[in-house]
Amino acid sequence: MTSSPSTTLPEARSAVQTTRLPLATAAVWAVSAAIVGYALIFGGYAATIISFALIYAVFVSGLNVFMGLTAQVSFGQSAFAAIGGYSSAVLTTTYAWPPLAGMSAGLVFSLLAAWAIGFPTLRLKGHYLAMATLAIGLITYEIAVEWESVTQGYLGISGIPPLGIGPFEAVSDRQILVVLSVVVLVIAFAVKRIQHSRLGRSFAAVAGSEEAAATLGINVARTKLVSFLLAAGLASISGSLFVHVVGYVSPEVFGLHMVILAFSMVYIGGLGTVAGPLIGALIVSILPEVFRGMKDSQDLAYGIALILILIYAPKGIAGVAGAFDARRAA
Amino acid sequence: MSAILEVKNATRSFGGLVAVNDVSFSVPSRGVTAVIGPNGAGKTTLFNVIAGTISANGGTILLNGEDVTDFKPEAKAAKGLVRTFQLVKLFQDLTAAENVKVGFHLKTHGGLFAALFQPAWARAAERNSEKTAADLLDLVGLSKVAQTSASILPYGQQRLLEIARALACQPSILLLDEPAAGLNAEESERLARAIRRIAADGTAVLLIEHDMKLVMDIADDVVVLDYGRKIAHGTPDAVRNDPAVLAAYLG
Ligand SMILES: Nc1ncnc2c1ncn2[C@@H]1O[C@H](COP(=O)(O)OP(=O)(O)O)[C@@H](O)[C@H]1O
Ligand SMILES: [Mg+2]
Numbered sequence: 333m334t335s336s337p338s339t340t341l342p343e344a345r346s347a348v349q350t351t352r353l354p355l356a357t358a359a360v361w362a363v364s365a366a367i368v369g370y371a372l373i374f375g376g377y378a379a380t381i382i383s384f385a386l387i388y389a390v391f392v393s394g395l396n397v398f399m400g401l402t403a404q405v406s407f408g409q410s411a412f413a414a415i416g417g418y419s420s421a422v423l424t425t426t427y428a429w430p431p432l433a434g435m436s437a438g439l440v441f442s443l444l445a446a447w448a449i450g451f452p453t454l455r456l457k458g459h460y461l462a463m464a465t466l467a468i469g470l471i472t473y474e475i476a477v478e479w480e481s482v483t484q485g486y487l488g489i490s491g492i493p494p495l496g497i498g499p500f501e502a503v504s505d506r507q508i509l510v511v512l513s514v515v516v517l518v519i520a521f522a523v524k525r526i527q528h529s530r531l532g533r534s535f536a537a538v539a540g541s542e543e544a545a546a547t548l549g550i551n552v553a554r555t556k557l558v559s560f561l562l563a564a565g566l567a568s569i570s571g572s573l574f575v576h577v578v579g580y581v582s583p584e585v586f587g588l589h590m591v592i593l594a595f596s597m598v599y600i601g602g603l604g605t606v607a608g609p610l611i612g613a614l615i616v617s618i619l620p621e622v623f624r625g626m627k628d629s630q631d632l633a634y635g636i637a638l639i640l641i642l643i644y645a646p647k648g649i650a651g652v653a654g655a656f657d658a659r660r661a662a
Numbered sequence: 663m664s665a666i667l668e669v670k671n672a673t674r675s676f677g678g679l680v681a682v683n684d685v686s687f688s689v690p691s692r693g694v695t696a697v698i699g700p701n702g703a704g705k706t707t708l709f710n711v712i713a714g715t716i717s718a719n720g721g722t723i724l725l726n727g728e729d730v731t732d733f734k735p736e737a738k739a740a741k742g743l744v745r746t747f748q749l750v751k752l753f754q755d756l757t758a759a760e761n762v763k764v765g766f767h768l769k770t771h772g773g774l775f776a777a778l779f780q781p782a783w784a785r786a787a788e789r790n791s792e793k794t795a796a797d798l799l800d801l802v803g804l805s806k807v808a809q810t811s812a813s814i815l816p817y818g819q820q821r822l823l824e825i826a827r828a829l830a831c832q833p834s835i836l837l838l839d840e841p842a843a844g845l846n847a848e849e850s851e852r853l854a855r856a857i858r859r860i861a862a863d864g865t866a867v868l869l870i871e872h873d874m875k876l877v878m879d880i881a882d883d884v885v886v887l888d889y890g891r892k893i894a895h896g897t898p899d900a901v902r903n904d905p906a907v908l909a910a911y912l913g
Contacts, residue, residue, distance in 0.1 A: 522778055525777050525778055525780065526774070526777045526778070529772070529776060529777030529780075529784075529788075530766075530770055530771075530772050530773075530776065530787075530788075531772070531773050531774055531776070531777045532777060533756065533760060533763055533764045533767075534764070534767060536753050536755050536756050536760070537753050537756075537764045537767075539753070539755060540751075540752065540753030540754050540755060540756070541751040541752070541753065543715065543735075543747070543751055544747065544751035544753070545753075545764070546734065546735040546736045546739075547713065547735050547736075547739060547744060547745055547828075548736075548739060548744070548764055548765050548767055548768070548827070548828075548830075548831055549736045549739035549740050549767050549768035550736060550764075550767050551736055552736075558773070562774070604755065658811070661809075
């Protein structure tokens, strides 16, 4: 009875696609590549800083899916990094599991925890999830401190083996940088694909108007849950990567400061963009080094630099680049 | 002709105010039915109750004979009932074409796996969505702005886009809340043609409208509300000359 308009209209006039390259966005990727390339060439301290930045980029990519693509708030993503990190640490030391197996187990634990928090709270209207995530961040920290028989409390766990599959291990600075760069690129590629898929559009629909999304048949609570699970999964992986790169884990590693740092990275980089988490993590990690010579005024200079970026690029660096490309294409 | 939608004794109040008061009518499965009435008469509230956006205090909503009174909006959409909003609710971060593609949600499938690995069936579905979205944008005259972000479209085009997006669900009944509000004469004419086309393709249309000319032009049936009550129901000509209706509009 109901026929699709496509079957009754005489001809389809497809939209005119512009073929111009998104130059500004390409420039953002080029700058990121240059920064990572610098660290690869010079190694040493630069390699350490950039390795941490890349691990953060993984964490921030998850936050970006939940906050940027789906417009939801979570303050407790560090909890999932902790679950991933401690699972990897315990399983690869005490139980001598290979890194990939430990990381996978951590991922499963994180997803179960995220589901247990997200399933009940995401069906309620209001900010119950944000509150619950704040709580879980603190609870996970307490568990890491108190459950000494497994986590060794404040002492932490050391002697965690490096990243590796079978006989291949990433031990040197440069090997680690290469592995992390590949991980970050794969995730960016995945986010790009998600953005232009049915799933990604349902994220954007929930972000735009929950009421309208529901009217089009989208299950809003389930969509938010999927997004939250993705964010938790990426946080978990970043936690595992961290403990293997550093070789050591303690409760402080996954504290509230991690969430605050990640928030500034996602905003500086550009909420809801593909390149944002990487460039944001790189810039926020490098800036303190740039100002290190300034001694007392170092923190102030760092703060001012972040604020200036947000004033002149309110959508973040990749956000402004994207808007620039869109204007050129129009 | 059989009724696709039956509203029986629908009632909804806000505090002491009875916004929709014991309203009953049915919508035939073909043609255009209009709901008119002065500002504050309860038209939007009636739509909200029908679409499940808010709950009713009393009464029953039947869709194809099935009691859907307590269904959520997404469940009603799955049953073929889709609405637009008086205050446009587009997905601002998406382009016009992507907004329409969200409308295919119920007609397509695929989650994370399809997004990441893009199997052949998912790519075929995506191409099909692309093409059908282009057709729908053409229907409402928005082909030129397909790749433009919804947030920067002029208001009239946003309204038309919302209709195209609703049509992507292939509804069997489409509810339009004041679709002509904010449209210029040319867009209004475009809208009237699109609504006639939608009805001719077999979708029942229920529309709230202030623009009397539009209502008289395209409606087969008119329901008149005043102070939450139904005061008249009939053909445009009959309603136009109804003393109760004249009193409500003039008095
Ligand atoms: N959410 C609400 N809370 C309180 N009063 C409401 C609400 N929605 C509508 N109303 C009141 O109900 C009456 C009918 O409103 P509405 O359905 O929007 O009328 P119409 O669409 O016919 O202009 C108005 O008096 C309005 O103020
Ligand atoms: Mg209204």
